[in-house]
Amino acid sequence: MKFVAVIPARYASTRFPGKPLAILGGKPVIQRVCEQAGKVFDNVIVATDDARIMDAVRSFGGNAVMTSASHRSGTDRCYEAFLNSGTEADVVVNIQGDEPFIQPSQLLTVKELFSDGQTQIATLAKPFPADTPYERIANPNSPKVVVDDSGYALYFSRSVIPYLRGLEQSEWASHHTYLKHIGLYAFRTDVLARITAMPQSPLEKAESLEQLRWLSGGFRIRVGLTDAETIGIDTPEDLAAAELFLEKLNESKI
Numbered sequence: 001m002k003f004v005a006v007i008p009a010r011y012a013s014t015r016f017p018g019k020p021l022a023i024l025g026g027k028p029v030i031q032r033v034c035e036q037a038g039k040v041f042d043n044v045i046v047a048t049d050d051a052r053i054m055d056a057v058r059s060f061g062g063n064a065v066m067t068s069a070s071h072r073s074g075t076d077r078c079y080e081a082f083l084n085s086g087t088e089a090d091v092v093v094n095i096q097g098d099e100p101f102i103q104p105s106q107l108l109t110v111k112e113l114f115s116d117g118q119t120q121i122a123t124l125a126k127p128f129p130a131d132t133p134y135e136r137i138a139n140p141n142s143p144k145v146v147v148d149d150s151g152y153a154l155y156f157s158r159s160v161i162p163y164l165r166g167l168e169q170s171e172w173a174s175h176h177t178y179l180k181h182i183g184l185y186a187f188r189t190d191v192l193a194r195i196t197a198m199p200q201s202p203l204e205k206a207e208s209l210e211q212l213r214w215l216s217g218g219f220r221i222r223v224g225l226t227d228a229e230t231i232g233i234d235t236p237e238d239l240a241a242a243e244l245f246l247e248k249l250n251e252s253k254i
Helices: 029-037 051-059 074-085 104-115 169-175 189-195 202-207 211-216 236-253
Strands: 003-009 044-048 064-066 091-094 121-127 144-147 153-157 179-188 221-225
Touching: 003 029, 003 074, 029 044, 029 051, 029 104, 044 051, 044 074, 051 064, 064 074, 074 091, 074 189, 091 104, 091 189, 104 121, 104 179, 104 221, 121 144, 153 211, 153 221, 179 189, 202 211, 211 221
Parallel strands: 003 044, 003 091, 044 064, 121 221
Antiparallel strands: 091 179, 121 179, 144 153, 144 179
């Protein structure tokens, strides 16, 4: 199978304008994402709406494609970039442009899910440790997912799912393995074409989670598990935390 990795990277972020170009350990964040993706995929494309990002990507030898500034999601931007690139692929992997620590093991897990011909869409989840405080699980900025016995997603939510009746919330993590959704997606190209043409669903609007549109539309999402820890960058404070995380990683390699 042929895979292409597409990294959507907008300049106009509300909480952190220009974050793909923010410097992390001497390199732009987008360069670090590209380098991680390149450890697994031969074809890596940055999908952007800003000439500054395109120029930065080309300056470090990366491949960037200009896309519309009006896309409602990174998935839509990925699809346009895929079409504009002229690339032939069976699967498009959408890697978030603010995940400089995405691990090759995570990318390989998603890739391997397509060895099953029934897989239409794939994503990842990370189990919360049994000692995780309820408040951390309940963070609405950290979506959760529940899966069926075959590893397919039943539902994604910003709320804590499932609800454990009869137990104090402080005990929930020790009685059930909650799954934190990792926003990494891969799509068969024909499926990507179909989901980007779908209107928003009521569930998607309610939770502001685009994957609920796909579930509502009858598509199945295969969920792989990972124990790898990553740090996404949404704010300048996250960038500072990422600097510390990178320092610890570098120290561990010495």
